[in-house]
Structure formats: C-alpha cells, structure tokens
Amino acid sequence: MTAPPPSAVRPARPLLFLCYSTSDKPTATRLAHDLVANGVEVFWDEWEIRTGDSIRQKIDLGLGGCTHFAVLLTPDSISRPWVNAEIDAGLIRKLDKECAFLPLRLGLDVRQLPPFLRGLRSVALDEYDTGLRTLLNDIHGISNKPPHGPPFVPHTDVDAATSLGLSIAAYRIVRMFCLLSEDGTYRDPLLGNDEMMSEAKLTVDELEETVDELESLGLVKPMREAFGHPLGYRAVGALTKLFAFADGEFMPWDPKSDARILASMMLDHKNGFLDVEAAAKELEWTPRRINPACEFLVQAGAAEHSNALTHPIHYSWLQKTPRTRRFLA
Numbered sequence: 229m230t231a232p233p234p235s236a237v238r239p240a241r242p243l244l245f246l247c248y249s250t251s252d253k254p255t256a257t258r259l260a261h262d263l264v265a266n267g268v269e270v271f272w273d274e275w276e277i278r279t280g281d282s283i284r285q286k287i288d289l290g291l292g293g294c295t296h297f298a299v300l301l302t303p304d305s306i307s308r309p310w311v312n313a314e315i316d317a318g319l320i321r322k323l324d325k326e327c328a329f330l331p332l333r334l335g336l337d338v339r340q341l342p343p344f345l346r347g348l349r350s351v352a353l354d355e356y357d358t359g360l361r362t363l364l365n366d367i368h369g370i371s372n373k374p375p376h377g378p379p380f381v382p383h384t385d386v387d388a389a390t391s392l393g394l395s396i397a398a399y400r401i402v403r404m405f406c407l408l409s410e411d412g413t414y415r416d417p418l419l420g421n422d423e424m425m426s427e428a429k430l431t432v433d434e435l436e437e438t439v440d441e442l443e444s445l446g447l448v449k450p451m452r453e454a455f456g457h458p459l460g461y462r463a464v465g466a467l468t469k470l471f472a473f474a475d476g477e478f479m480p481w482d483p484k485s486d487a488r489i490l491a492s493m494m495l496d497h498k499n500g501f502l503d504v505e506a507a508a509k510e511l512e513w514t515p516r517r518i519n520p521a522c523e524f525l526v527q528a529g530a531a532e533h534s535n536a537l538t539h540p541i542h543y544s545w546l547q548k549t550p551r552t553r554r555f556l557a
Contacts, residue, residue, distance in 0.1 A: 238343075242367050243269040244330075245294035247314040249305035255353065256300055259360070266364050268296075283372035291317050296367055298330040301350070306342065319344075330366065332359070347431035388477060397438040400428040402447065405466040406478040412519040415465035418451070424464065432458060439464055447473060459520060468542055471520035472527060479517075490546065490555050491530055500548030502531075505541050514541040522546060530555035 244263060248256035261273045271290035277283055291297070297318035305311045322329040328411035331341070338346055351366070353359040365372065389399035401424050408417045425435050436459050441447040447470040448460035476482035489511070494502045508518045519542040525531035532547040 241267060241269050242296055243294050244298055244367065245271045245290045245314075246294040246298050246300070247311055248300040249302065249308045249311055249316065251304045252300050252302050252334070255302075256264040258355075258356075259300070260331075262360055263364070263367075268364070268367055287314070291321065294321075294327050296328045296330055297321060298332055298363075300332050300334060300340065300353075301336055301345070302334045303336060303340075306336070306340075315345075324427075328366075330363065331501065332363070333441065338356075365439045385530075393475060395438065395441060397430055397434060398441050401438060401442065402470060402474045405448075405470055405480055406474050409466065409471060409516065411515045411542075412471040412475070413468055413515075413540060413542045415449075418463050418464045418465045421459065421461075430471070436458070442470075445473075468519060468523045469527060472523035481517050483520040483524040486517065487524040487528070487530070488556060490518075490521055490525060491548075491552050494531065494546060494548045494552060495556070500552070502546040504536070504543050504545060508541070515542075519543075525552075525555070528555055 246256060246260055246263075257274075260270045263270050268333060269468060273283075273286075276290060291314070299305075299311065299315055299318065318327070318329050321327045329348065331345055331348055332353055333341070333350050334353045338350065341350070351359050351363050364370070385396050385399055389396045391401070392399060401419070404419060404427050405417065408419075410416055414532065421432075421435060424430065424438075425432070428435075428438065430438060439448065439450055439459075439461075441448045442464075443450065447467055449467055450459075450466050451463045451465060451468070452461045471485045472487075476484065490502060490507065493507060494500050504518060507513075508515065511518070513521075519540075522531070522533070522543045525546060526533050526543070528551065530549060530552045532549055534544045536542060536544040
C-alpha cells in the first residue's frame with residue numbers, strides 16, 4: 229500500500245504554531261508551556277530551532293505542519309513586519325482549510341486590530357487564566373454548552389386530567405379551585421358559573437355536566453339557591469376533599485405525603501392524639517397546606533377528628549384509628 233503524502237498525515241494531537249513579537253516573549257513563553265501542559269503540541273522557536281538550523285526553513289516546516297496557527301497580538305506586535313508575514317502565511321493556510329487561525333489579544337481592543345482580523349473571533353489574554361481556558365476549549369473542540377437534559381415531554385391538560393381520572397373540563401375547574409384557594413376549606417373559593425365556563429371554555433350544558441361529574445366525586449357543592457336559573461345555581465363551592473384529592477397536581481406539596489407525616493406524629497404520641505394547630509406551627513405549615521393533609525387522613529379512615537371552631541384550621545384535632553398504622557405501611 230502506498231503511504232499517504234506527508235501533508236495528508238494529521239498529528240496525533242493538536243499542533244499549534246505560535247507567532248509572537250520578541251518584546252512579548254514572557255507572555256508567549258508562559259503560553260507555550262501552559263499549552264504543552266494541557267495536551268497541545270507547540271511549535272516554539274526555542275524548542276524547534278537549533279544552532280546552525282535555517283530559521284526560515286524551520287518556520288516553513290512549522291507553518292506547513294500545524295493544525296492551529298495562533299498569533300499573539302499586542303500594541304507592539306501588530307506593527308512588526310515579521311509577525312505580519314507569518315500572519316499572511318497563517319491566513320493562507322486557513323483559507324485552504326489546512327489549519328485553524330486563532331487571534332490572541334493582549335492589551336488590545338478588537339477595534340484596534342487590523343481590519344481583516346476584526347471579523348475573526350479573538351481570545352483576550354488580559355485575564356490570562358480565563359483566556360487560556362477558552363483557547364484550550366477551542367483547540368480541543370470542547371463546547372461551553374451545558375449538557376442536554378432529558379427529552380422534553382409536554383405536560384398537557386389531557387395527560388394530567390387522565391392521571392386524575394377527570395374530564396379535561398373538570399380538570400381545569402379543579403385547577404382553578406386549587407390555585408385560588410387561600411385555606412383549602414369548604415367554599416374556599418366559591419366560583420361563579422361564568423368564571424368556570426370562561427376558564428374551561430364550556431357551554432351552559434357542558435358546565436352542568438362537568439359540575440355533576442365533580443359533585444358525584446364529592447369534590448364540589450353547587451349553591452342551589454338560584455331559583456329560576458337554568459342550572460338551579462349560580463356558583464359552586466369547593467369541598468375540603470377536593471384539595472386532598474388534587475393539591476399534589478398543582479401545589480408545591482403532596483397531601484398524601486404530608487398525611488404520612490401527620491400519621492407518624494399521631495403514633496408517636498402516647499394517646500395517638502394530634503393537636504392540628506400545634507402541629508402546623510411545629511411543621512411551619514400554613515392552613516392551606518395542613519388542611520388537605522388532615523382531610524386525606526380522614527378520607528382514608530386513618531384518623532378520627534373534631535371540626536375546629538375557628539377559621540382557617542379545618543380540624544381541631546386528630547386521633548389515631550386501627551387503620552393509622554396500616555396507612556403508613
């Protein structure tokens with residue numbers, strides 16, 4: 229098999245030709261050593277050109293084999309004929325797609341660069357460590373873009389309604405109740421027919437069917453005082469069960485998980501008793517959060533209860549039942 233020509237053989241690691249002015253040698257020296265320490269082969273005159281070597285031939289060799297051409301642009305170097313001659317050679321290789329061209333700025337604003345270099349993205353080395361990291365990422369092809377998260381799956385009303393076992397219209401009305409409630413108790417809030425029809429985009433007949441669906445589940449209670457009204461009511465109130473049922477979908481807490489905490493507190497008490505208001509203070513829960521948790525326990529038969537005499541706490545106390553321990557199992 230015929231060996232490929234030398235120009236077709238790519239080095240195992242990036243090979244960078246560093247162009248600089250003698251007056252900028254301290255920075256160039258530091259940069260060359262840091263690049264080598266980070267996996268970049270560097271054509272550096274002090275390493276590559278020995279006594280008696282032809283400087284021009286060695287530079288031609290370095291330019292001809294580099295994968296990256298970097299030029300250190302400073303207020304001094306941009307006016308140096310030798311630097312500009314090497315820039316010309318680097319740009320020709322870039323145009324021929326034989327190497328990447330990497331302008332490095334030190335003490336120069338982009339607007340101070342020659343016109344043909346302003347259109348190229350340049351790395352500033354004034355904050356050396358930041359500039360070096362950017363340069364290394366570019367040479368090694370490392371992107372600053374953060375890693376992708378999991379594929380986005382739209383959470384639609386249809387999906388969520390199905391998970392709760394509700395129609396889409398019922399789901400949207402339940403969402404209204406949860407988001408508007410201040411304490412998670414009976415008739416908090418009370419929603420008018422027009423509000424619900426607007427939110428769920430329902431006709432009067434469809435609203436009647438949806439309210440019937442929610443009433444059959446024990447989640448709402450229509451206020452049936454509107455004699456002569458086609459539906460027999462002008463507003464619908466939430467029942468406490470609604471929040472125990474749906475808060476986990478719309479609020480930052482989950483009544484079922486919260487109920488397990490309250491059940492544990494009951495069982496820890498020697499008499500299986502829980503003062504709800506005291507528990508709310510201990511847990512730093514608002515009435516809006518603790519009321520659905522208590523209701524979840526009551527609905528599960530895992531707690532006896534006494535209704536509170538004052539608002540906004542719904543239950544005054546809870547007492548364990550034979551089901552409480554099984555509720556935690």
